[in-house]
Amino acid sequence: MHTVWKGAISFGLVHVPVKMFSATEDKDVSLRYIHKACGSPLSYVRKCPVCDKEVAWEEIGKGYEYEKGKFVVFDKDELDTLTEESTKNITILDFVDLKDIDPIYFQKTYYLSPDQAGAGAYRLLMEAMRQTGKIGVAKISIRSKSSLAAIRVLENCLSIETMFYPDEIRPVSQVPSLPEAGAVNDKELDMAKLLISQLSTPFEPGKYTDDYRQRMLDLISSKVAGEEIRIAPARQETNVIDLMAALQASIEAVQHIPSDPGSPAGAPAAKPRKTAGGRKKAAPKAGGGTAEGAAAAGSAIPSDGAAAASSPAPVIAPKPKRRSAKSKQTVS
Numbered sequence: 001m002h003t004v005w006k007g008a009i010s011f012g013l014v015h016v017p018v019k020m021f022s023a024t025e026d027k028d029v030s031l032r033y034i035h036k037a038c039g040s041p042l043s044y045v046r047k048c049p050v051c052d053k054e055v056a057w058e059e060i061g062k063g064y065e066y067e068k069g070k071f072v073v074f075d076k077d078e079l080d081t082l083t084e085e086s087t088k089n090i091t092i093l094d095f096v097d098l099k100d101i102d103p104i105y106f107q108k109t110y111y112l113s114p115d116q117a118g119a120g121a122y123r124l125l126m127e128a129m130r131q132t133g134k135i136g137v138a139k140i141s142i143r144s145k146s147s148l149a150a151i152r153v154l155e156n157c158l159s160i161e162t163m164f165y166p167d168e169i170r171p172v173s174q175v176p177s178l179p180e181a182g183a184v185n186d187k188e189l190d191m192a193k194l195l196i197s198q199l200s201t202p203f204e205p206g207k208y209t210d211d212y213r214q215r216m217l218d219l220i221s222s223k224v225a226g227e228e229i230r231i232a233p234a235r236q237e238t239n240v241i242d243l244m245a246a247l248q249a250s251i252e253a254v255q256h257i258p259s260d261p262g263s264p265a266g267a268p269a270a271k272p273r274k275t276a277g278g279r280k281k282a283a284p285k286a287g288g289g290t291a292e293g294a295a296a297a298g299s300a301i302p303s304d305g306a307a308a309a310s311s312p313a314p315v316i317a318p319k320p321k322r323r324s325a326k327s328k329q330t331v332s
Contacts, residue, residue: 001022092136105148126157198255
């Protein structure tokens with residue numbers, strides 16, 4: 001892992017030297033803007049609209065727009081004077097219970113490991129927090145940005161989660177069109193609670209996947225392999241008016257979900273139907289005779305039959321994003 005910050009955890013007169021590592025990574029599939037005429041990727045330049053020329057990095061400062069078109073400008077030395085010596089410290093202000101912090105405050109998670117000769121103090125702090133069940137609320141500055149943070153024990157490691165300040169949280173009162181408080185239908189409430197009960201399960205993060213990202217990677221692999229792309233149209237959702245009917249249908253759907261996505265175990269085979277002439281007519285095959293079946297078959301089998309003879313499409317993995325202050329500019 002790449003070290004993103006080095007400093008010390010400070011609580012009371014105790015200092016614990018630590019190194020910080022990102023606990024999460026962005027796996028979004030990054031697409032670039034392409035010039036359709038020639039297929040070249042577009043580049044962005046830092047251009048001054050008044051001087052009508054590209055500006056080098058050494059000629060760029062920072063400013064704050066206090067009125068439309070009016071700025072106060074700062075150079076690097078002025079901004080550096082705002083940096084406190086405590087930016088290399090994670091200062092624990094209080095110890096609280098995790099349940100007292102609403103998840104809306106949390107931003108990003110990092111791992112902390114002991115640095116230099118700090119293993120003993122690190123182990124002491126971690127064990128004390130584990131036995132008391134408390135987490136530390138601290139202040140930290142990362143890349144010139146100050147934020148609150150929550151330090152807690154995660155398995156055999158200390159982790160820190162940056163947090164928003166209270167004035168950065170928008171109040172719920174600003175959300176438009178919220179329903180007013182009032183009574184709900186008792187039968188609908190019972191049905192909704194029953195549905196929640198049947199869908200309740202222990203949290204298993206491994207069973208949740210990013211379906212959009214996988215579809216995007218599959219599409220990229222197909223295009224790289226030169227395959228014809230045919231996407232079946234999605235079934236349109238209908239507006240549900242009867243809330244009770246929708247709840248009942250949801251409960252029945254949950255009750256009849258088989259463990260195997262194929263035919264349910266022990267399900268009897270479809271019996272042949274009798275026609276008007278007394279002859280038996282075979283039951284329709286799964287997926288056949290319907291628009292959905294035809295669409296599924298059409299999306300799975302290319303019209304020219306070339307997919308069966310072609311080599312397997314290469315597996316495409318998302319590239320890690322590299323962010324550079326000099327090469328990545330905000331496009332307004």
